[in-house]
Amino acid sequence: MNKKDTILLDHGAGGKVSHAMFSELILPLFDNELLAKQNDGAVFEVPPGRMAFSTDSYTVDPLFFPGGDIGELAVNGTVNDVAMCGAIPLYISVGLIIEEGMQVVDLKRILQSMARAAQKADVRIVTGDTKVVPRGKVDKIFINTSGIGSIPTGVHVSGDGAQPGDKVIVSGTIADHGVTILSEREGLKFDSDVKSDSAPLNHMVKGMLESGYPVHVLRDPTRGGLGTTLNEIAGQSTVGIRLFEDRLPVRGPVRGICELLGFDPLYLANEGKLIAIVPGADADNVLDIIRRDAFGKDAVIIGEVTEQDPGRVVLETFIGGTRIVEMLTGEQLPRIC
Amino acid sequence: MNLTYNQVFKDPEISKALVARIREKNTRPLRLMEVCGTHTMAIFRYGIRSVLPETITLLSGPGCPVCVIAQKDIDAYVMLARRPDVILTTFGDLMKVPGSVSSLAGEKAKGADVRMVYSIFDALAIAKENPDKAVVFCAVGFETTIPTIAGAVLTAQTQGIDNFSIYSANKLTPPALAALMKTAGVEIDGFILPGHVAVITGLDAFYPIFEKYRIPSVVTGFEPMDILNAVLKLVEQNESKIPRLVNAYPRAVADAGNPKARAIMDQVFETADALWRGIGHIPDSGMVLRESFYKFDAAKKFELSMPDTREPAGCDCGRILMGLKRPDQCRLYKKNCTPMHPVGPCMVSSEGACAAFYKYSG
Numbered sequence A: 001m002n003k004k005d006t007i008l009l010d011h012g013a014g015g016k017v018s019h020a021m022f023s024e025l026i027l028p029l030f031d032n033e034l035l036a037k038q039n040d041g042a043v044f045e046v047p048p049g050r051m052a053f054s055t056d057s058y059t060v061d062p063l064f065f066p067g068g069d070i071g072e073l074a075v076n077g078t079v080n081d082v083a084m085c086g087a088i089p090l091y092i093s094v095g096l097i098i099e100e101g102m103q104v105v106d107l108k109r110i111l112q113s114m115a116r117a118a119q120k121a122d123v124r125i126v127t128g129d130t131k132v133v134p135r136g137k138v139d140k141i142f143i144n145t146s147g148i149g150s151i152p153t154g155v156h157v158s159g160d161g162a163q164p165g166d167k168v169i170v171s172g173t174i175a176d177h178g179v180t181i182l183s184e185r186e187g188l189k190f191d192s193d194v195k196s197d198s199a200p201l202n203h204m205v206k207g208m209l210e211s212g213y214p215v216h217v218l219r220d221p222t223r224g225g226l227g228t229t230l231n232e233i234a235g236q237s238t239v240g241i242r243l244f245e246d247r248l249p250v251r252g253p254v255r256g257i258c259e260l261l262g263f264d265p266l267y268l269a270n271e272g273k274l275i276a277i278v279p280g281a282d283a284d285n286v287l288d289i290i291r292r293d294a295f296g297k298d299a300v301i302i303g304e305v306t307e308q309d310p311g312r313v314v315l316e317t318f319i320g321g322t323r324i325v326e327m328l329t330g331e332q333l334p335r336i337c
Numbered sequence B: 001m002n003l004t005y006n007q008v009f010k011d012p013e014i015s016k017a018l019v020a021r022i023r024e025k026n027t028r029p030l031r032l033m034e035v036c037g038t039h040t041m042a043i044f045r046y047g048i049r050s051v052l053p054e055t056i057t058l059l060s061g062p063g064c065p066v067c068v069i070a071q072k073d074i075d076a077y078v079m080l081a082r083r084p085d086v087i088l089t090t091f092g093d094l095m096k097v098p099g100s101v102s103s104l105a106g107e108k109a110k111g112a113d114v115r116m117v118y119s120i121f122d123a124l125a126i127a128k129e130n131p132d133k134a135v136v137f138c139a140v141g142f143e144t145t146i147p148t149i150a151g152a153v154l155t156a157q158t159q160g161i162d163n164f165s166i167y168s169a170n171k172l173t174p175p176a177l178a179a180l181m182k183t184a185g186v187e188i189d190g191f192i193l194p195g196h197v198a199v200i201t202g203l204d205a206f207y208p209i210f211e212k213y214r215i216p217s218v219v220t221g222f223e224p225m226d227i228l229n230a231v232l233k234l235v236e237q238n239e240s241k242i243p244r245l246v247n248a249y250p251r252a253v254a255d256a257g258n259p260k261a262r263a264i265m266d267q268v269f270e271t272a273d274a275l276w277r278g279i280g281h282i283p284d285s286g287m288v289l290r291e292s293f294y295k296f297d298a299a300k301k302f303e304l305s306m307p308d309t310r311e312p313a314g315c316d317c318g319r320i321l322m323g324l325k326r327p328d329q330c331r332l333y334k335k336n337c338t339p340m341h342p343v344g345p346c347m348v349s350s351e352g353a354c355a356a357f358y359k360y361s362g
């Protein structure tokens, strides 16, 4: 395929052109023997015990943004979703829905970054599908990924596992991805170095699980942000969660942009952060393990699980006041003055 | 952006000291009104109510431009959005405010060209890029934003961007306070006045009301310390029974305000009667384009003359904005009216009293 080419409807029609795209573009990048067999599906051995299985679709505008692109997001997102089940992600499937007329260079760039992300996360892309739809039917490209992983014996991680006395750890600064996408999308030129935090978290999770310390809840606060995810956990576990505003890690420029536009960093998306809820006595040790991971250097304990206020997230503010952190309702709209 | 500076005004120790002073001095029940939506937001966001003594009640006033917008103005925007020859540009807050039949978000979903902008100058740029379309900006603001809107209209004039126009629902703060004080049943022991409005108007604009009603008034900023400091000053004035008009935001507000910004505003706009949601008509509280700028007036250009419409049944926005009711005392609150399905504008704007109450009080 020529670099200057654009994607045509033929590329998804299943004939010769589709075939060429697969063997010339996709296979060399996602190189592995399971995919190379070109069967209708991937066949592989599974380790004994329980498995985790997750799927997600990615439709981000713009496709390329500071700190990542839709391809990297699609791989990391599913890797992280599987990891948050307390599993070691193994295999990934990729479904591409491409708008007719997309530039081949752009597609290639996305596929390359998917390959790179898979390698970094140590997972293999073993099956997939490509469709091309007429102009205007999708916005350039939509990507679906599904992932499967194995859960080590003895691990029980679930959103309903938080218990009073547990501590809440976040693995690094919040709202980086959300602020990056918003600024790019709205064409806001800020003189700052905000970038997406897209990253695989499975190695971090593996380190925690292998340490033997009990981990009650793992979640990656993506869409809806930390505030929404913690509300879900508080609801599932019927506990209260108390956060301390002065401990929330928000990078300076991100805080600045949020203040300017009236956004609350608690509700902005993260793509490379996790929340771990662990027994209070083990919290410092788990924190150390997280901090040893390349993507966990800024991890901190941001709050605790309480018996009071079941189903609620309460924030202790800078000045010692309290307020409820509600679930995000609808999209945050930039304020008027 | 200097963040360490901002951080200073969130200092927990200083804030705690202020709270202690407030508790020490305050001996009687007080009803204080924060006039502006940005203050409302900050008060909820930092949990300021939760640190104040129970004797102090903070009321949200009529200073959120989206909350006081009349239904008929929303209807006008919807009519403009429906025109195929129009690109309507607006700040995000306005998108979901329901008019009599529809909202801008609803029209956009149906295919209308409604674009969210962060600055009126973005709207001007869109006008330049689309010479074959009429680009209309929904001008909804107080003294803080009106000078910028005036600046954009002047730019459109000098650059000959004739396909640009605005539909003005701009409003002024002091006349609203005067109207409030005249309303029966309104009981307010002090005003927390908006710092960013005063940056433009100066302290002087608030003197006539202060003189007339002798009500303790403090102009302040938007950091937790600013607000606590204002509350303390209002408590002190109430205790000593010596009302004053105080500038507690001298780092930004000069007594005379910003005469340059006011001059631009006056060059382009003149005052007119305006309809405020739930409050009614207030003379000289609106800002409309002067005759020499009529060609930038969308109301004139598209011959829109909107009749007053009835506000949504059961919505208490007006009474809430006058401090006569709390959001949770509206019978639609949380039942029929939520941020997902707002009935009144106070539930739409992030600075609206009902939305802030919903978001932060659970």
Ligand code: SF4
Binding pocket: B314, B315, B316, B317, B318, B320, B327, B330, B331, B332, B333, B334, B337, B338, B342, B343, B344, B345, B346, B347, B348, B354
């Ligand atoms: S809760 Fe809704 S209906 Fe009631 S006053 Fe507020 S905005 Fe109006």
